[in-house]
Amino acid sequence: MNEFHSDFEIVAREDFSDVTFMLEVRHPMMARAAKPGQFVIVTSHPDGERIPLTIADFDAARGTITLVIQAVGKTTLEMKETCRVGTHLYGLAGPMGIPSHLGNSKKVICVGGGLGVAPVYPQARALKESGAYVIGVLGFRTKDLIFWDEKFRNICDELIVCTDDGSAGLHGFVTDGIRKALEVHDDIDEVVAIGPPMMMKACCDATREAGIKTMVSLNPIMVDGTGMCGGCRVKVGEIVKFACVDGPDFDGHQVDFDDLMVRLRRYKEEEAAATKRWSETCRMTQV
Ligand SMILES: Cc1cc2nc3c(=O)[nH]c(=O)nc-3n(C[C@H](O)[C@H](O)[C@H](O)COP(=O)(O)OP(=O)(O)OC[C@H]3O[C@@H](n4cnc5c(N)ncnc54)[C@H](O)[C@@H]3O)c2cc1C
Ligand code: FES
Incomplete structure (x- = not known):
């Protein structure tokens, strides 16, 4: 305690x-x-x-x-x-961080993958409150991991829940959910996608050809969170930005996701050692 x-x-x-x-x-x-x-x-x-x-x-x-x-x-x-x-x-x-720019979009797809379902919620709610038509696309690995689907149902005009293994909702990834929504709606102004970097990259690929503005929320390693240390630098359209003060929201079509993923793995060994040390100490205190 x-x-x-x-x-x-x-x-x-x-x-x-x-x-x-x-x-x-x-x-x-x-x-x-x-x-x-x-x-x-x-x-x-x-x-x-x-x-x-x-x-x-x-x-x-x-x-x-x-x-x-x-x-x-x-x-x-x-x-x-x-x-x-x-x-x-x-x-x-x-x-x-800079609050999400809600703009004047009239019809928006809000995509959350896994844990990303939580951070996309306030944006979906604010878009709904601003009068937009909101289509939620939520993705989980399996049925047992689903959360906040009811909370989303209350604020979305349409909701597509996807599971990787098909145990609930649409069998597939959030990109399949986006494609399903785009088949029905040819007037989407914007997609907001939050989740693991690989998922956000796939969402941007799914909307690039149609030229639909796609905003993502980046999660690089942050230290101070105030723009001082430079730890959270990300490449956006060949320009280096600090996610803590310039973001965390960016135009996904401009983001270098491969660079982000490499940077997120940079301290893997140290992180694994810290977790091991902590779990051993934790077990010792329980003896
Ligand atoms: C703007 C932003 C918002 C985030 N929101 C959430 C959230 O709502 N819920 C949530 O569970 N996680 C969120 N994260 C990620 C969360 O900060 C990391 O999972 C956490 O710091 C991991 O620490 P750890 O000691 O448990 O794991 P570690 O073993 O230290 O790290 C595990 C992985 O987490 C990432 N990570 C580690 N340290 C940091 C750090 N200081 N900053 C960012 N990422 C780190 C790295 O990818 C690392 O490989 C967010 C990250 C950012 C940048
Ligand atoms: S976390 Fe240090 S500059 Fe962003």
Whole structure:
């Protein structure tokens, strides 16, 4: 359990699967200030690493923001163990990043792949509130991993859920969902796609020929989140941008996804060693 005190109390938690969980955290000022597309930098305990997480939802009336987290390494695995209702996050900086530009699009496809379903939600909701016709395309590996489909159904004019193994909805990837929507609608103004880099790259390939504007949210390794360290540099149309202050949303047709994927793998060995060290210490404390 986290034994320090801060103002950032975890007021709700829901586990969507063995690795993905939702935390609702009290922060009234952040809940009032947050805009779709922005992120926070979280430190879960005084000795913890600072990690960027997207604001997946915010509720000014409740004074809370919502984070959806996938446990992939040391810090997120640790948070899965320690972040319980009634405990506190040690640090919560934000909202950071440029809010998503909602523009004047009248008909939009909002695509979320796996964990990307959470960060695309605030954009889909804001587009709906601005009067756009919103088609949601959500992709998961299998039926048991599906989350927030009802939440999307409430704000989308149409919803296409896809599973890689065909256990629910359309059998296929989100790109199949995009193609299905494009068969019916020849007047899509914009696609918003959020998920793993490979998925966002495939979505951009699916819309390139038709020339449909496609916005993606990039997740390079971030350190300070304020444009100082240069860690989050990404190539967009041969220009180097810092995702934390110039993004994280960019025109997907301009993004060099291969460069992003190489940079994301840069510290694999160190990350694996940190996870191993943490899991061994964790087991020792349980003996
Ligand atoms: C703008 C932005 C928003 C994000 N939103 C979410 C979200 O809503 N939910 C979620 O689960 N994850 C999100 N991430 C990714 C999340 O920050 C990483 O999964 C987390 O930092 C991994 O830390 P770890 O110690 O658990 O794993 P590690 O073993 O340290 O890393 C696992 C992988 O996570 C990535 N990663 C590691 N450190 C960082 C870092 N400092 N910044 C970015 N990526 C990193 C790398 O690809 C790495 O290979 C977001 C990243 C960015 C940049
Ligand atoms: S995280 Fe340091 S410049 Fe973006």
